[in-house]
Amino acid sequence: MTTDALSRVFAALADPTRCDMVARLAEGDATVSQLAEPYRMTLQAVYKHLRVLEDAGLVSRPRGPQPRPVRLEVQALDLMDTWIERHRDRVERRNRRLDAVLAEMNGDEHEQDHGDGHRSRPEAAGHPDDS
Amino acid sequence: MTTDALSRVFAALADPTRCDMVARLAEGDATVSQLAEPYRMTLQAVYKHLRVLEDAGLVSRPRGPQPRPVRLEVQALDLMDTWIERHRDRVERRNRRLDAVLAEMNGDEHEQDHGDGHRSRPEAAGHPDDS
DNA sequence: AGTCCTTTCAACCATTGAGTTGAAAGGGGA
DNA sequence: TCCCCTTTCAACTCAATGGTTGAAAGGACT
Numbered sequence: 542m543t544t545d546a547l548s549r550v551f552a553a554l555a556d557p558t559r560c561d562m563v564a565r566l567a568e569g570d571a572t573v574s575q576l577a578e579p580y581r582m583t584l585q586a587v588y589k590h591l592r593v594l595e596d597a598g599l600v601s602r603p604r605g606p607q608p609r610p611v612r613l614e615v616q617a618l619d620l621m622d623t624w625i626e627r628h629r630d631r632v633e634r635r636n637r638r639l640d641a642v643l644a645e646m647n648g649d650e651h652e653q654d655h656g657d658g659h660r661s662r663p664e665a666a667g668h669p670d671d672s
Numbered sequence: 673m674t675t676d677a678l679s680r681v682f683a684a685l686a687d688p689t690r691c692d693m694v695a696r697l698a699e700g701d702a703t704v705s706q707l708a709e710p711y712r713m714t715l716q717a718v719y720k721h722l723r724v725l726e727d728a729g730l731v732s733r734p735r736g737p738q739p740r741p742v743r744l745e746v747q748a749l750d751l752m753d754t755w756i757e758r759h760r761d762r763v764e765r766r767n768r769r770l771d772a773v774l775a776e777m778n779g780d781e782h783e784q785d786h787g788d789g790h791r792s793r794p795e796a797a798g799h800p801d802d803s
Numbered sequence: 804a805g806t807c808c809t810t811t812c813a814a815c816c817a818t819t820g821a822g823t824t825g826a827a828a829g830g831g832g833a
Numbered sequence: 834t835c836c837c838c839t840t841t842c843a844a845c846t847c848a849a850t851g852g853t854t855g856a857a858a859g860g861a862c863t
Contacts, residue, residue: 548685551691555683556679556820585840588841589820590821607831607839608839626753628698629746629750632698635699716852717851737860738859738860739808
């Protein structure tokens with residue numbers, strides 16, 4: 542159900558070209574020719590990719606006059622984001638609980654490193670910009 | 673580069689079964705038989721899915737004694753999350769700028785609705801639990 | 804040793820998906 | 834009107850993927 546729409550969005554981003562398209566559309570709308578320009582690929586192929594993105598709801602294109610701009614739809618990103626964040630939080634809550642138990646078992650002197658030490662997440666590290 | 677690793681993670685989640693596996697692993701580690709149980713699918717098929725998840729870095733499995741538990745790796749989730757959030761923020765910054773310009777053009781009386789009205793994001797709505 | 808369960812490899816089949824070529828509609832603008 | 838550019842449909846090739854069956858290692862337990 543929910544899973545189906547979700548995995549369609551994931552599938553839409555499963556291709557590097559489409560990933561790149563989305564990244565570029567985040568900078569601003571673009572016509573198809575503009576979008577297609579960097580890729581060594583037929584225009585028709587780009588349209589196909591576009592259709593996949595559109596079917597997944599990641600992108601919309603007003604059917605109006607000829608040069609139809611392509612626009613990124615943010616809701617699809619939100620869909621993934623809430624899903625990811627939900628599961629990430631579950632894992633981390635569980636890990637905190639686990640660490641607490643371990644610490645208690647050790648007479649709370651120093652935490653036992655069982656595998657990787659459960660640090661909290663980097664909280665959106667400040668990467669410069671590599672699209 | 674980055675894009676390649678990213679789209680591999682996305683590709684790993686492009687399948688509903690794998691999506692579900694990850695969701696279930698967020699609740700806790702599991703052996704392969706436990707993981708495979710709900711699906712009408714050969715055990716070998718489940719192993720294949722597991723390998724995809726592992727190659728994408730979403731999951732790790734200690735090579736040790738026999739019943740090897742499968743563990744969710746949170747860093748892969750972080751990878752997607754920062755990517756999504758970065759692009760989402762760009763779009764929203766751009767939209768805010770656009771709205772400002774439109775409002776000014778209208779003599780800042782009431783904002784013009786050009787398409788969908790650029791509301792801010794739902795900020796992780798409190799869905800109960802539908803995996 | 805032998806037995807049982809778990810894990811993995813290999814070959815095969817059917818379906819999907821990315822990309823191509825070719826051709827056909829759709830709309831401006833001279 | 835005719836021309837050009839944009840958009841889309843259709844059919845084809847080729848590689849990748851989800852699934853199967855069959856068999857083989859790897860450890861654990863008697």
